[in-house]
Amino acid sequence: MTADGTAAKRRSTGKAKPDSPGLELLARMLEIRGVEDEVQRMFTQGLVRGTTHLCQGQEAVAVGVCAALKEGDTMTCTYRGHGAVLAMGAQADAVFGEIMGKAKGLCGGKGGSMHLTDVAVGAYGAFAIVGAHLPITVGLAFASRYLGEDAVSVCFFGDGTTNIGAFHEALNLASLWKTPVIFVCENNLYGEYSPLRATTPIDRLADRAASYAMPGVVVDGNDVFAVIATAEQAVARARAGDGPTLIEALTYRQVGHSRSDPAKYRPAGELEEWLERDPILLLERKLIEDGVDENQIAELRGTVQQQVIDALERAKSWPEPELESRFEHVFA
Numbered sequence: 001m002t003a004d005g006t007a008a009k010r011r012s013t014g015k016a017k018p019d020s021p022g023l024e025l026l027a028r029m030l031e032i033r034g035v036e037d038e039v040q041r042m043f044t045q046g047l048v049r050g051t052t053h054l055c056q057g058q059e060a061v062a063v064g065v066c067a068a069l070k071e072g073d074t075m076t077c078t079y080r081g082h083g084a085v086l087a088m089g090a091q092a093d094a095v096f097g098e099i100m101g102k103a104k105g106l107c108g109g110k111g112g113s114m115h116l117t118d119v120a121v122g123a124y125g126a127f128a129i130v131g132a133h134l135p136i137t138v139g140l141a142f143a144s145r146y147l148g149e150d151a152v153s154v155c156f157f158g159d160g161t162t163n164i165g166a167f168h169e170a171l172n173l174a175s176l177w178k179t180p181v182i183f184v185c186e187n188n189l190y191g192e193y194s195p196l197r198a199t200t201p202i203d204r205l206a207d208r209a210a211s212y213a214m215p216g217v218v219v220d221g222n223d224v225f226a227v228i229a230t231a232e233q234a235v236a237r238a239r240a241g242d243g244p245t246l247i248e249a250l251t252y253r254q255v256g257h258s259r260s261d262p263a264k265y266r267p268a269g270e271l272e273e274w275l276e277r278d279p280i281l282l283l284e285r286k287l288i289e290d291g292v293d294e295n296q297i298a299e300l301r302g303t304v305q306q307q308v309i310d311a312l313e314r315a316k317s318w319p320e321p322e323l324e325s326r327f328e329h330v331f332a
């Protein structure tokens with residue numbers, strides 16, 4: 001898969017674009033890394049209303065899968081979903097604003113870090129209940145087919161989620177009804193503080209697809225081009241009416257589970273090994289191999305970092321919600 005090969009099909013995020021598709025992917029991944037690093041700092045400064053679950057190290061999964069989508073496709077994700085929502089095209093200032101509880105945040109400041117939703121870009125919700133969004137995604141995909149549209153729905157979730165009942169119910173029904181879903185399991189080796197091997201009797205989670213008669217594909221989740229290629233196949237299958245795919249993307253969260261978790265439960269040397277395979281470094285190395293100038297990459301890093309800081313400053317300057325707004329958007 002070359003960077004150029006994916007360009008024509010890529011869905012626009014509506015954000016400023018560098019002049020090559022490879023650099024555009026890098027810009028999206030750098031934006032997510034920059035936002036997450038800032039949110040980590042904001043948490044320690046007491047600026048976050050509620051908690052945080054960050055995705056540094058997993059950026060290539062979100063950016064790669066979303067790059068295989070087109071306008072009208074939909075996505076759901078978890079509390080670790082800042083990256084997925086940004087990859088769909090949500091604006092960084094509205095993400096920061098939501099996390100700080102500001103009125104101009106993505107959900108008017110009422111959802112916070114774990115519930116980033118931006119229907120305008122197809123981000124139909126981040127969910128704090130493990131597994132809750134898998135059946136919802138089957139519903140989104142069913143609606144698309146029922147209405148005669150060709151939109152597909154992507155669902156991001158973790159390795160731990162594959163032990164939840166809703167995972168099995170969703171895969172079963174999605175396959176039976178051939179709904180256009182792409183189930184993306186981000187296997188980051190841990191569910192909260194438990195290593196996968198302590199909770200799950202198999203190594204390859206993609207094997208679970210066999211029970212539901214759908215393809216189960218394992219991909220290097222730190223290689224954005226591999227992710228795009230795998231996601232494109234799953235999307236093509238879904239759009240053609242052939243049903244869902246389970247993708248297991250092998251990746252690693254470089255930070256703790258949530259808040260200020262120091263992740264002391266990780267064996268010595270594990271983080272360092274994965275840092276060697278940091279998805280951003282891998283992409284930069286590939287771009288340089290393909291002839292992109294190192295200075296251009298350094299410049300892009302600076303530009304994206306400045307955009308992230310500007311977005312944060314804007315969001316900080318926004319007002320708090322009006323007291324009256326607490327009764328808006330509530331059912332009872």
Ligand SMILES: Cc1ncc(C[n+]2csc(CCOP(=O)(O)OP(=O)(O)O)c2C)c(N)n1
Nearest residue numbers: 080128129130158159160161188190191192
């Ligand atoms: C139904 C349910 N059970 C337990 C929890 C508590 N919990 C929050 S995150 C999490 C771990 C999920 O791990 P995984 O699916 O691997 O996702 P990751 O956090 O690694 O992205 C658990 C058990 C929850 N939110 N919902």
Ligand SMILES: [Mg+2]
Nearest residue numbers: 158159190191
């Ligand atoms: Mg996990």
